[in-house]
Amino acid sequence: MGFEAATIFPGVLLEGAERVAKKVSSYEAAIPPGIIQEMGWSSTLISESNGGYGGTFADIGSLLEGMASRAVNLPIMTRCCIVPGMLEAAPEQETVSTLLSQIAQGVACIELAGSLSCRETHKLAQLSPVTDGCWILSGQLDAFEWTECCTHVLFCALDTASQKISIVLIEVEQLPDQSRRFTTVERRCIKQVDLGSLKIANHSVLAQGDAALAMRQAGWKLAQVSVAADIVCTMNYMLAETVSYLQERKQFGQALAQFQVLRHDVAKLYVSFETGKNLLIASLRSLDGAGGSDDLAALDLLGIYTREQAIAFAQSVIQLHGGMGMTQETMAARMASRLLASAFRFGDAYSHAKALTQFQAGTK
Secondary structure (H helix, E strand, O other): OOOOOOOOOOOHHHHHHHHHHOOOOOOOOOOOOOHHHHOOHHHOOOOHHHOOOOOOHHHHHHHHHHHHOOOOOOOHHHHHHHHHHHHHOOOOOHHHHHHHHHHHHOOOOEEEEOOOOOOOHHHOEEEEEOOOOOEEEEEEEEEEEOOOOOOEEEEEEEEOOOOOEEEEEEEHHHOOOOEEEEEOOOOOEEEEEEEEEEEEOHHHEEEEHHHHHHHHHHHHHHHHHHHHHHHHHHHHHHHHHHHHHHHHOEEOOEEHHHOHHHHHHHHHHHHHHHHHHHHHHHHHHHHHOOOOHHHHHHHHHHHHHHHHHHHHHHHHHHHHOOOHHHOOOOHHHHHHHHHHHHOOOOOOHHHHHHHHHHHHHHHO
16 A cells, blocks of 8 residues: 655645745744745735736645645735735725735735625624715624734625625724634634724725625635645645555554555545545636636535545544544644644535535526
8 A cells, every 4th residue: 555645736836835844843833924925925826017926826726735745834825815816806906006016025914804705794894984984894803814924904894884795904003902812723823803993994995896796706716726725735645644654553563554444444535535636626717717606616516525525534544543633743633633624714514515505596
């Protein structure tokens, strides 16, 4: 029995990401998030006209794959992919062009907060107009990855007057002090902010109505393929780690890899990984689509499969390691934690299944 992790998103960016990830030698080790700006990764999806690299999602996939190789957490998904993708989908205006240029130069670091799903509008911050041309933000700014290098926060808000979505960008210095911080299972530093009645200027609202919906949809699509790519890439390296462990660990005088029941379990993991990889590659074309219901349904299907398999995959690998899932220092345990967390990021299997059910009902 043998398995060697095969590259899914080859390229120069993968080589650089792997070198950075290999610097993490233990569970407690950490890489400063500022390295994203230092390496120029935040400019990956930004167009050349705005000073960026002008890359594609395959380049983002290379970065995610490099981090997955060592189960390293960096906010690449939001800061290098979703936020630039949303801003590139915004109506042309000087404010947005300036922001994109600042991100490409490493001057601005924008983090995404809150939900991108049209099914979770009840969780959005409330945006109310006031007579002097400003706005009042109220409610809660949902969990976002907080680091010292973060300069702005981008999020969706619900306009209380029109009941439509708006896209809001504010500087972190504007955020109230009423906040809570916690660390997730995969060691992401998260912050929640109670907005109270925060007054913001009109220019902080980047888009409203159809323009805001287009930005949110662009972000949601990138979020779904990013999560799926992170899950599939983690599965790839996790399977290689598991096979290596079974070949080295011995019981009753022979390697665990010789026991047929364990070989069957590994075969199931391989099928799950290969199916997820092929579904991911096939779903990438939906990013370039017009955003119709078929494209969204394809990404919902991808979301269902990868999220369900992420949980089952993590459980099986922990069992194959003899229940060592409680030993956080092992690479397998770190990868299992990563899979479990990813299964509930930007949606879960249930929300995707519900959306697909609605899609099927609408096509009959």
